[in-house]
Amino acid sequence: AQSVTQLDSHVSVSEGTPVLLRCNYSSSYSPSLFWYVQHPNKGLQLLLKYTSAATLVKGINGFEAEFKKSETSFHLTKPSAHMSDAAEYFCVANPSGGYNKLIFGAGTRLAVHP
Amino acid sequence: DAGVIQSPRHEVTEMGQEVTLRCKPISGHNSLFWYRQTMMRGLELLIYFNNNVPIDDSGMPEDRFSAKMPNASFSTLKIQPSEPRDSAVYFCASSFRLGREGMEQFFGPGTRLTVL
Numbered sequence: 001a002q003s004v005t006q007l008d009s010h011v012s013v014s015e016g017t018p019v020l021l022r023c024n025y026s027s028s029y030s031p032s033l034f035w036y037v038q039h040p041n042k043g044l045q046l047l048l049k050y051t052s053a054a055t056l057v058k059g060i061n062g063f064e065a066e067f068k069k070s071e072t073s074f075h076l077t078k079p080s081a082h083m084s085d086a087a088e089y090f091c092v093a094n095p096s097g098g099y100n101k102l103i104f105g106a107g108t109r110l111a112v113h114p
Numbered sequence: 115d116a117g118v119i120q121s122p123r124h125e126v127t128e129m130g131q132e133v134t135l136r137c138k139p140i141s142g143h144n145s146l147f148w149y150r151q152t153m154m155r156g157l158e159l160l161i162y163f164n165n166n167v168p169i170d171d172s173g174m175p176e177d178r179f180s181a182k183m184p185n186a187s188f189s190t191l192k193i194q195p196s197e198p199r200d201s202a203v204y205f206c207a208s209s210f211r212l213g214r215e216g217m218e219q220f221f222g223p224g225t226r227l228t229v230l
Contacts, residue, residue: 032217032218034218041226042223043118043205043221043222043223043224044221045221046220049218090157094218101162102147102159102219104156104157106156107156
């Protein structure tokens, strides 16, 4: 069965320090992978996507993610956290060959402290 | 582009009433999705349309829920009769599916439904 596991339900960092949100996927195929962000009372916004091109993907707001097939991971990073980064982050997979049906991780809530 | 448009943004109704949520996908997109988000269950896919045809409605909770997509630019999700446990945020998303390649979905701002 295909699944997405976000290893941390909550992550807390200080402003200006690095952010690491971890994601592992399980798939029989090489999926397309995405990170979405959801700010309080808002919809989901696409941060970045991996679709079998470059393994290091750059997204909006300084975020990037690296696809590592050997580790089946797609961790999200940012060198320096900003207060406005506080939100919930979802790692999402779209299995190759399937319908356009997304598989969502459970989400990681990022808190940023001054 | 205005993005995915949902209406209303907030809906408060009483148990037993009919509720209709509306969605206008991004122009040119051929796939449309309805999701429900609650604290307890997270994001759940309710139904998925491709080229206006329902492909997968296995996530629709029960017969009280129905969804239609009469044309490429409009979809509705109806709950009749509504119950307090239907209280949630309902999201509509759209994407462009090309062959076997998966494409990202673009989400609307959501409709916050409260059933009293």
